Amino acid sequence: MLARAQALEAQGRKVVHLEIGEPDFDTPAYIRKAAAEALEAGFTHYGPSAGLPEFRRLIAEQWSRERGIPCDADNVVVTPGAKPIMFFAMLALLEEGDELLYPNPGFPIYESVGNFLNARTVPLVLSEQNGFDLDLRELETKITARTRMLVLNSPHNPSGAVMKPETVEAVAALARKHDFWILADEIYARILYEGRHLSIASLPGMAERTIVLDGFSKTYAMTGWRLGFGIMEKGPVTPPWRAARTRCGRWSRSSASAATSSSRASTSCRASPASSRRAPSTPSRTSPAPASRAPSSRS
């Protein structure tokens, strides 16, 4: 859609952009300066796949301080933009036939990645009458034994709605009770005009079953830089993620975007044994949080 709009603009047409979350300001000068200096200083070579350790440490410190998410550098994975976190998390956790609950209207990639993985995609209707908040009664009727993941997006694209704290707490209780994962898309969390953002990962028993998706595209107007990250449990997601990377060769930006744009495309990755993608230590109501995520380990 953006490409079509840009093509019209190239022909001299005036277009009002409602199609993508592009901030209406430029990347701040101090960030551009730091990047230019880093390039001049030779930071142009391969780095560790999960991101520079110092950068991951800074993210963990800031996000545990600001959002109360219990994490350290090992829980942070830096990616080219935030979108790969959606793709990798679902690739690691969803099996064919697993149910993925997602907000509708919502960011379209949640549904398309679910479809790509042959998960059952189950929309949760956000209505204007309910302030575009999740309808908890509808959610309860849609949870089944196959529910594996629920996507939360607050502040929400496209409505701008912020989930009420009591809704976030109720969703957390349902996730613990029915034992499913949360993909918490918090990319707009710092674009909040009133109140405080409540991260579901900060609630008791939630860090080990939540993948927080965030990045720098929106807050710092860095959409073209492609810089995002996820905060997640060390065990369940990262080993199958690594396995997926090994099986499919190097996951590149283009492979992820090709996957997300073709809803039921078949690739060699889809042929890989399902069991190797499923996390060995699925969160369970009885298993305590690993020590690495216990509040005492907060930095």
Ligand SMILES: Cc1ncc(COP(=O)(O)O)c(C=O)c1O
């Ligand atoms: C709700 C939501 N999540 C994630 C993203 C992806 O962010 P990025 O451009 O860093 O991949 C967007 C971008 O528009 C978005 O609106």
